[in-house]
Amino acid sequence: xxxxxxxPFDLVGFxxxxxxxxxxxxxxxxxxxxxxETFAGLVGPSPDHSETGVVVGTDDxxxxxxxxxxxxxxxxxxxxxxxxxxxxxxxxxxxTTVDDTGDMTALGMHLSEELTDARDDxxxxxxxxCSDICxxxxxxxxxxxxLNTSFLSNLRRNEAIGVCTxxxxxxxxxxxxxxxxxMASSFDVHLSLADASRGEFRxxxxxxxxxxxxxxxx
Amino acid sequence: MRHTVLCVDTPDRIERLEVTVDEREQLRTVTATxxxxxxxxxxxxxxxxxxxxxxxxSGEFGGLAVADAIREHSPQTPCVLYSEVPVGExxxxxxxxxxxxxxxxxxxxxxxxxxxxxxxxIEHTVTAQVGHLTPADEQQRLxxxxxxxxxGLPVEESFDRVSGLISDxxxxxxxxxxxxKREQEExxxxxxxxxxxxxxxxSMCTHAILQEDVMTVxxxxxxKRFAENEVLHNFGIRSxxxxxxxxxxxxxxxxxxxxxxxPRTFDETERATLQEYADTVMExxxxxxxxxxxxxxxxxxxAG
Numbered sequence: 001x002x003x004x005x006x007x008p009f010d011l012v013g014f015x016x017x018x019x020x021x022x023x024x025x026x027x028x029x030x031x032x033x034x035x036x037e038t039f040a041g042l043v044g045p046s047p048d049h050s051e052t053g054v055v056v057g058t059d060d061x062x063x064x065x066x067x068x069x070x071x072x073x074x075x076x077x078x079x080x081x082x083x084x085x086x087x088x089x090x091x092x093x094x095x096t097t098v099d100d101t102g103d104m105t106a107l108g109m110h111l112s113e114e115l116t117d118a119r120d121d122x123x124x125x126x127x128x129x130c131s132d133i134c135x136x137x138x139x140x141x142x143x144x145x146x147l148n149t150s151f152l153s154n155l156r157r158n159e160a161i162g163v164c165t166x167x168x169x170x171x172x173x174x175x176x177x178x179x180x181x182x183m184a185s186s187f188d189v190h191l192s193l194a195d196a197s198r199g200e201f202r203x204x205x206x207x208x209x210x211x212x213x214x215x216x217x218x
Numbered sequence: 219m220r221h222t223v224l225c226v227d228t229p230d231r232i233e234r235l236e237v238t239v240d241e242r243e244q245l246r247t248v249t250a251t252x253x254x255x256x257x258x259x260x261x262x263x264x265x266x267x268x269x270x271x272x273x274x275x276s277g278e279f280g281g282l283a284v285a286d287a288i289r290e291h292s293p294q295t296p297c298v299l300y301s302e303v304p305v306g307e308x309x310x311x312x313x314x315x316x317x318x319x320x321x322x323x324x325x326x327x328x329x330x331x332x333x334x335x336x337x338x339x340i341e342h343t344v345t346a347q348v349g350h351l352t353p354a355d356e357q358q359r360l361x362x363x364x365x366x367x368x369x370g371l372p373v374e375e376s377f378d379r380v381s382g383l384i385s386d387x388x389x390x391x392x393x394x395x396x397x398x399k400r401e402q403e404e405x406x407x408x409x410x411x412x413x414x415x416x417x418x419x420x421s422m423c424t425h426a427i428l429q430e431d432v433m434t435v436x437x438x439x440x441x442k443r444f445a446e447n448e449v450l451h452n453f454g455i456r457s458x459x460x461x462x463x464x465x466x467x468x469x470x471x472x473x474x475x476x477x478x479x480x481p482r483t484f485d486e487t488e489r490a491t492l493q494e495y496a497d498t499v500m501e502x503x504x505x506x507x508x509x510x511x512x513x514x515x516x517x518x519x520x521a522g
Binding site: 099103105106108110112113117134137140142144145147149156172173174179181182185186188207 | 310321338349447
């Protein structure tokens with residue numbers, strides 16, 4: 001059993017080369033391309049470091065998988081996707097169907113099971129898009145509980161990094177700004193999309209000293 | 219300090235589970251193989267964690283019975299489901315939000331993983347299964363809150379009066395001064411209601427303290443953070459505004475709030491006014507803390 005290891009995770013498509021093990025990253029913005037590109041750059045497992053990727057996917061997960069494959073050759077072979085049965089990930093990674101990604105208890109159990117299997121390796125995990133999950137549930141507290149119980153706990157216990165994405169213009173029947181602030185308070189790093197144009201995505205950064213206050217992902 | 223873990227399983231497997239958990243120095247176990255034993259253990263002892271199988275013996279004693287008992291007697295106690303039943307076959311509606319962790323007991327190293335997870339869950343009980351998120355500076359924030367040693371400061375009457383002034387000013391049903399502690403919110407003063415402490419999961423202020431500005435909720439029934447919150451429903455709350463109590467060194471320890479029984483908005487001027495009330499309350503707390511500190515210093519000088 002291991003807790004945080006000091007060996008950082010390498011990154012592709014970012015101006016910095018690595019992210020510390022144990023880090024949790026919240027990516028927020030109103031441009032789905034920006035979220036997908038950034039998410040893919042962070043969660044794509046590195047075959048060189050015996051890494052596994054486990055992601056919870058809602059809408060557009062196939063787009064993310066395609067981007068992961070583009071970032072790193074062979075990365076999708078080491079990726080495992082938890083998604084609703086209605087979702088199809090063509091030519092993609094191993095997939096577990098979850099009846100309802102809005103059932104936070106079931107989703108948490110599935111994620112725990114997959115991450116337990118991944119414990120022998122380093123792993124990267126992520127949720128794309130958490131705002132879709134927020135839209136599906138009746139009570140946002142169940143999402144917070146899921147993040148505490150299943151997501152952030154597993155980053156604490158393992159040699160791992162985790163990424164959670166929130167589309168800020170999603171209608172989640174609550175104050176999105178407050179939800180983002182709440183989530184940001186529990187994540188180590190917050191990337192907040194400031195501008196997206198011509199395939200370049202500029203983020204305001206909080207909590208990532210090596211990067212500073214601004215980050216451009218392309 | 220050793221923590222007590224309640225192990226629940228069938229009679230033929232309970233000893234193995236008990237031995238596994240007992241191997242860790244920090245853990246001691248109590249066991250249960252019936253619904254009555256589960257209930258008795260939760261009533262009689264402080265249980266730090268429950269480890270339970272999913273399929274138990276009789277038709278009436280399965281995971282549901284454990285979940286029911288925990289919900290009734292010790293809802294904050296984390297629970298680990300340790301089962302050979304595949305996740306897809308588990309009826310999650312039985313457990314609602316209780317299960318902290320699922321572990322497949324058939325996998326290799328399952329016992330070792332269980333020990334590790336139980337210790338981790340206990341160590342992080344405060345955040346292990348709660349339905350709220352905590353500020354990044356939570357430990358420092360709680361340390362700052364401790365410095366105000368509010369239990370030792372006779373503030374209730376003062377803050378009841380302040381709450382009354384705030385309630386009158388906003389023509390609101392309820393106003394209060396609340397401190398957000400590790401596991402619950404407690405009220406220093408209140409006007410318009412008899413508020414008892416509430417868990418952070420059920421507290422609106424636990425959301426407010428994560429915002430830099432005044433948090434307002436026009437209609438709780440239309441907000442997914444609060445629409446399913448029975449505590450708020452039972453109290454008849456429909457709208458909320460909360461301004462942070464921020465210590466001089468920047469930690470938010472609680473909120474000054476107004477509640478109403480009808481949906482309402484709070485304009486910019488009202489928000490600013492509420493923040494001024496909060497700042498005034500914070501000054502009162504700070505002054506009292508300084509007086510208390512100086513009193514202690516004086517006593518020590520005399521004694522020295």
